[in-house]
Amino acid sequence: VPEFSLIRRLASLVPTSGADIECSIGDDGAVLCPDSGERLVVATDTLNEGTHFLPGADAGALGHKALAVNLSDLAAMGASPRWALLNLSLPREDAAWIEAFGSGFAGLAERTGVRLVGGDTCAGPLSLVVTVLGTQEPGRSLRRDGARPGDDVWVSGCLGDAALALERRLAGRPVEGRLAEALDAPEPRLALGRRLVGVAGACIDVSDGLLADLGHIATASGLGAVLTVADLPASPALAALEDDTRRWSLQLCGGDDYELCFTAPVAQRDTIRGIARDIDLRLTRVGSMEQGAAVRCRAPDGAAFRPARRAWEHFAGSDGG
């Protein structure tokens, strides 16, 4: 793959400059200008064909998603995204693929104020590595270790749609509308993350399933948590599933949701409902933090609920970045 022409083509599709960029893509390094006193927040995530997405996945969707999953991490920190780097490994030179990928990446980059300031391409199995840099005021990060006993556990949007979409796609069934969007074009919750600064105790983005990711908050905070499965937010497609165990398992373990899970004191409930109205995003209270060391799930009859393991876990998983 001729590295120079591919990067140059990408750079013509994606925003690459701005007042806070002294030297952008095309030199040996980028020179960036955060405001004095700002903190840099950096996150990186890999999407590999066959592990994180299906072979033959739509290039435009991959362009969006490669950036979206990284912006989701910045959202979970309460940071504002500014710059991105992209490392692409491609099995062969493919101008149409680059065009579609670049358009998907550019669409989300333009909406979120992200400029591409560096990158690299090489020949190899299809792999997308994006690194995003954001900024925020000192001491304002939303972290995983800030939960307190008795805090509410909240989650944004709906859970399980991406996993249901993947399950259907793997079975060769058509996936459209809201379900396809959940899997192919997740929306990073940047506005929510910024609004949660000073409100939430702990925050994480849900990439590996609510159960695993709330588990990271619990571990980092030295606590346990209890989830009420009947309260988990479900889209109409999920709500239509008649098998409760299957629905709750998708919502708890499906992964690829890219919603935010956060904890907050009970006294913040009205503030959080106000944020939900302001940014027009569903925010649902799904449980609470407690003393202990595990995340347990409670079924409507009060019994412990244990999710079922499914085939899609091979594809929906990531390493928790």
Ligand SMILES: [Mg+2]
């Ligand atoms: Mg994350």
